[in-house]
Amino acid sequence: MAQQRSFQLGTGLFILLGFAALAYLATQTTSIANFRQGDSYTLQARFSNIGQLKLGAPVKMAGVRIGSVSAIDLDPVKLDATVMLAVSSRFDTLPDDSSAAIFTSGLLGDQYVAIQTGGSPEVFKDGDEFILTQSSMQLEDLIGNFLAGSGGSSSSKSGTSTPDAGATTDGPTPEPAATNPNQP
Amino acid sequence: MSDSNKAPSALTAGIAQVGACGLFFFSILAAIPRSLVHFAQTVKQVWFVGAMSLIIIMTCGLFVGMVLALQLYYVLSIFGGTGALGTVVALSLFRELGPVVTALLFAGRAGTSITAEIGLMRATDQLSSMEMMAVDPLAYVVAPRFLAGLVAMPLLACVFNAMGIFGAHLVGVTWLGLDNGTFWSNMTSSVDVWKDVLNGVWKSVAFGAVITLIAAFQGYTTAPTSEGVAHATTRTVVQSSIVVLALDFVMTAFLM
Numbered sequence A: 001m002a003q004q005r006s007f008q009l010g011t012g013l014f015i016l017l018g019f020a021a022l023a024y025l026a027t028q029t030t031s032i033a034n035f036r037q038g039d040s041y042t043l044q045a046r047f048s049n050i051g052q053l054k055l056g057a058p059v060k061m062a063g064v065r066i067g068s069v070s071a072i073d074l075d076p077v078k079l080d081a082t083v084m085l086a087v088s089s090r091f092d093t094l095p096d097d098s099s100a101a102i103f104t105s106g107l108l109g110d111q112y113v114a115i116q117t118g119g120s121p122e123v124f125k126d127g128d129e130f131i132l133t134q135s136s137m138q139l140e141d142l143i144g145n146f147l148a149g150s151g152g153s154s155s156s157k158s159g160t161s162t163p164d165a166g167a168t169t170d171g172p173t174p175e176p177a178a179t180n181p182n183q184p
Numbered sequence B: 001m002s003d004s005n006k007a008p009s010a011l012t013a014g015i016a017q018v019g020a021c022g023l024f025f026f027s028i029l030a031a032i033p034r035s036l037v038h039f040a041q042t043v044k045q046v047w048f049v050g051a052m053s054l055i056i057i058m059t060c061g062l063f064v065g066m067v068l069a070l071q072l073y074y075v076l077s078i079f080g081g082t083g084a085l086g087t088v089v090a091l092s093l094f095r096e097l098g099p100v101v102t103a104l105l106f107a108g109r110a111g112t113s114i115t116a117e118i119g120l121m122r123a124t125d126q127l128s129s130m131e132m133m134a135v136d137p138l139a140y141v142v143a144p145r146f147l148a149g150l151v152a153m154p155l156l157a158c159v160f161n162a163m164g165i166f167g168a169h170l171v172g173v174t175w176l177g178l179d180n181g182t183f184w185s186n187m188t189s190s191v192d193v194w195k196d197v198l199n200g201v202w203k204s205v206a207f208g209a210v211i212t213l214i215a216a217f218q219g220y221t222t223a224p225t226s227e228g229v230a231h232a233t234t235r236t237v238v239q240s241s242i243v244v245l246a247l248d249f250v251m252t253a254f255l256m
Helices: A002-028 A031-035 A139-151 A156-161 A166-170 A174-182 B010-078 B082-123 B126-132 B137-175 B180-190 B193-220 B226-255
Strands: A040-047 A058-061 A064-074 A081-088 A099-104 A111-116 A132-134
Touching (some): A002 B010, A002 B193, A031 B180, A040 A099, A058 A081, B010 B082, B010 B193, B082 B126, B082 B180, B082 B193, B082 B226, B137 B180, B193 B226
Parallel strands (some): A058 A111, A099 A132
Antiparallel strands (some): A040 A081, A058 A064, A099 A111
């Protein structure tokens, strides 16, 4: 009888260990681990292109996760993407001139929304909208700009093609213009 | 097993074997309600096939996770994507390696002993004496082992996965110096409970059923000699390995 008890105890411990492992896998290694945020408030941001941004993607500030993307929709009038950001109520002191940008984490990583702080004394309230946004960088656009900028001698063409990413296209364009006079 | 067939061809013998195994499966299912009378037998078998397999499962899980992290770190560093190590290790463990490697280990550790035990019961006429004492051997011997396999396999696979993640963390973060936060945050943002973790659990339930079915069938229908038991044990390992890997392909295609 004592032997019977000992293997019943061992079986019980084994089953508990198995379920503990399942609970660990389900809660610590999956996307459920990201849903442990308590109260949140919603901010809205409009982008001309969201790239591969998905529902539940992280919202980060200074690299720290402060919320997640709660909804993505297309505005039928303005024809741009409206993204709802659920930001944890702990971070309720975001200046209302902060800007939102869509970045990619690493080379193979997912896309996320990064918020850069502004300097306004006023703070965002629930339902407010970002005025300054920067769309997702499209690799194809960057390559296209680079080819257009380095191939043609006129730098005005590439400058007007994508006003969205103007800061990055202005960089490479003056260089071919400076090297071109040496060639003839 | 019908031994009255006069020299059937290998093909018809194989088909008959599959058919006999299928009928055996249904007779186990029919015996499960009766086996609940002998519930202590089921508990004892869960202890034997599950708890006693823990050491091999945990050790192998740890090493599989470690080697996976090492190999994938090398491959990902070529593309500059080592940040994705946690994601890739977790997805390949949960979806594929966890259930399959656990099933192969389970077939070697628990499947063989089920076949040998039932086969020796057959060879020493214990099964016939049970029938004479009006104890149904399917309900008393076979069904508890089948239920135990059904319960133990997914739990073992979960333990294997958890140990694998631990091993990958050990190699990736502690040894190779990957950032701890990147490792976990990339993993948690890409792994889904329903699509990835439970996918592996369903697979391991199916593998547990198939392995214990084959092991019990081989033991139950063994030739009642020591050579027959030896052949039955070998067949258990060979057949369950093949069936597990083939079933894995089919289930992956369906559970995508």
